[in-house]
Amino acid sequence: xxxxxxxxxxxxxxYENVYEPAEDTFLLLDALEKDAELLRNEIAPxxxxxxxxxxxxxxxxxxxxxxxxxxRGFFLARSLSFLQEHINPYASYITIKTGYNNSQVQLxxxxxxxxxxxxxxxYHSVDIICCNPPYVVTTSEELYSSKSVxxxxxxxxxxxxxxxxxxxxxxxxxxxxxxxxxxxLISENKPNEIRETMKNDYNLQSKVVLSRxxxxxxxxxxxxxxxxxx
Amino acid sequence: MLQCHAxxxxxxxxxxxxxxxxxxxxxxxxxxxxxxNMLPKLEWNALVKTxxxxxxxxxxxxxxxxxxxxxxxxxKTLHRVLLETHIQQGQMTCPNCNHVYHIKDGIPNxxxxxxxx
Numbered sequence: 001x002x003x004x005x006x007x008x009x010x011x012x013x014x015y016e017n018v019y020e021p022a023e024d025t026f027l028l029l030d031a032l033e034k035d036a037e038l039l040r041n042e043i044a045p046x047x048x049x050x051x052x053x054x055x056x057x058x059x060x061x062x063x064x065x066x067x068x069x070x071x072r073g074f075f076l077a078r079s080l081s082f083l084q085e086h087i088n089p090y091a092s093y094i095t096i097k098t099g100y101n102n103s104q105v106q107l108x109x110x111x112x113x114x115x116x117x118x119x120x121x122x123y124h125s126v127d128i129i130c131c132n133p134p135y136v137v138t139t140s141e142e143l144y145s146s147k148s149v150x151x152x153x154x155x156x157x158x159x160x161x162x163x164x165x166x167x168x169x170x171x172x173x174x175x176x177x178x179x180x181x182x183x184x185l186i187s188e189n190k191p192n193e194i195r196e197t198m199k200n201d202y203n204l205q206s207k208v209v210l211s212r213x214x215x216x217x218x219x220x221x222x223x224x225x226x227x228x229x230x
Numbered sequence: 231m232l233q234c235h236a237x238x239x240x241x242x243x244x245x246x247x248x249x250x251x252x253x254x255x256x257x258x259x260x261x262x263x264x265x266x267n268m269l270p271k272l273e274w275n276a277l278v279k280t281x282x283x284x285x286x287x288x289x290x291x292x293x294x295x296x297x298x299x300x301x302x303x304x305x306k307t308l309h310r311v312l313l314e315t316h317i318q319q320g321q322m323t324c325p326n327c328n329h330v331y332h333i334k335d336g337i338p339n340x341x342x343x344x345x346x347x
Contacts, residue, residue, distance in 0.1 A: 046268045092337045106258065106313075112340035121244070125271050 002033055005060040005102045010094060017090040019054040019153035023214035028132050028184050029061050031209040031221035035180075036065045043180055045127030051114070051167065054153065056095030056107055058130050063105035088149050114166060119173055126174040129181040133167065135160040137188050160189045168194070171224070172202040181224040182209070186217045195222065203227050243326045245276040248283040251320035251333075258313050265305050268312065281311050 007021065032039065039045070045066070050059045092109040099107035112118075134143075134156040143157035156163055164185075171181050181204075185191045191208070198204040204224045211220040269292070278288045288307065322331045322338065332339050 044267070046264065046271055089337070089339065093335060096336060106256070109337045110340060111337055121273070 002061065002064050004029065005057050005098060007055060007057060007098060009097055009101045010055060014094060017149050018094050019150060021055060021057045024132055024184055024219055025057055027210060027212050027219050028058055028130065028182065028221055031182060032062055032065055034209060039065055039128065043127050043178060047126050048128040049126045049174065051129065051131040052133060053095040054091055056098035059095065059107050060099050060102045060105045062128065062130065063099065114170065122174055124176050127176050127179045129171055129175060131167065132184045133164050135164065135184065135186050135189055160186065164189065168198065175226065177226055177228050183222050184219060185222060186219050191220055191222060198224055243324050245280050246322035246331065247325055248280060249321045249323060251284060252318045253284055254316045254318050255314050256316055260306065260309050262305050265308050284315065286311050
């Protein structure tokens, strides 16, 4: 059992500016823990990336899974937003702090938007990618006009898919040959359709690692990987 | 690993040139296996250039020997540059269009103004 990262350094005031870990976050943590052996022994990552890191809770947890105090490679955390004005620099700052406050898991944080900065340099170089995207079904307008930082952390537009669909091609570009990508989805996001697309367009295999009901939401963690044997 | 992505800036935009840097060293455990795995992911020339800007000299060419035989001395230097050296404050300037990206509290900000994006 790996303990949930300690977030005591984050105040309720901070949570006005950064998404507070909730059921979805914890499901992602549980899925990573379930895959701990795979991540540690087979993937043994050099570069891991969390897209939309919020408090940095997931990256920190992943750091703990991968090793106790050993150099476990680079952890990058970056914003998920594709809208420039939606970027939350505050999350970059909290992310690093969370890593540091938990046995000094070293995280590197970058403030950037979804598309820029890492490619083409990290083309097919990232071994673990995690993402808890804004998945809640809203109107497109709600997504584009959301004023609060927190609303932006969950508003996903039509089918809750507008941000997710922008991200998927980038995942293909970033993921290394042995890499794995973890994505949180709810049933309204049509996970099977996403799995189909990833298979057909990018030859990425997938599997549901964990599913859980949170209120009315059926949340699942999917793992994608490259089918390079074919 | 970061490059300039300002509009129409498509060539000679890497590596970004460091200036006004404030570096913090933070010791971490030495892990030769990780460093060996990391090597193929690095763009060596860019790393040499960047390291030189913070006063660390790396060999211009990767040592010839196969990765199993890389000497300890070399790996230790690499460890120091990659994992223990943290740029807390500074600027990164694009060698082509001179756009300046800032690093604040260890976080590079790669955002552009709307006119540049």
